């Protein structure tokens with residue numbers, strides 16, 4: 001049966017665009033059922049509409065986190081979503097959302113976790129002076145950027161880099177890594193032992 005993905009975003013949506021392109025190219029055997037944003041003006045929504053994908057805006061002001069997350073979970077369950085992909089969704093998700101979708105939520109983070117969790121990860125890495133950073137696709141649990149790691153890609157930090165040039169190269173790595181990780185998770189061809197996401201031996 002065709003798997004159904006939901007993408008949650010708050011802004012630009014370049015990772016969503018990369019996922020949508022990979023779906024269209026047949027690299028991800030699934031369809032994008034809905035793109036959800038907490039911000040009505042998120043540019044990623046315009047791209048989704050242009051692709052004919054359903055969009056849903058769920059603003060959060062005035063709603064408790066638990067109520068918001070329950071409403072979000074209900075919307076996705078109503079659309080029979082199999083996998084939730086966070087792509088620049090600028091909200092922490094509480095147990096009200098994480099529990100019903102346990103093991104079925106992915107996030108992409110612009111550093112090699114567990115280094116530099118939280119906001120401005122590229123700037124954190126740049127200012128720390130690491131020589132290698134990158135991106136991480138991980139399962140989402142109830143912590144901050146803390147679930148089991150599916151895939152990482154390394155990006156060297158160059159002497160000539162600025163935060164902006166480094167961020168741009170990390171973003172290119174994200175656009176390759178996220179579709180690969182989604183395809184792996186949708187294939188079901190992995191097991192989780194402790195924190196380790198393992199591929200079966202070929």
Ligand code: GRF
Pocket residue numbers: 009011012013014015016044087088089108109110171174
């Ligand atoms: C990316 O850097 C991603 O790693 C982080 O938020 C940013 C989203 O960018 N979680 P975009 O909206 O996908 O362009």
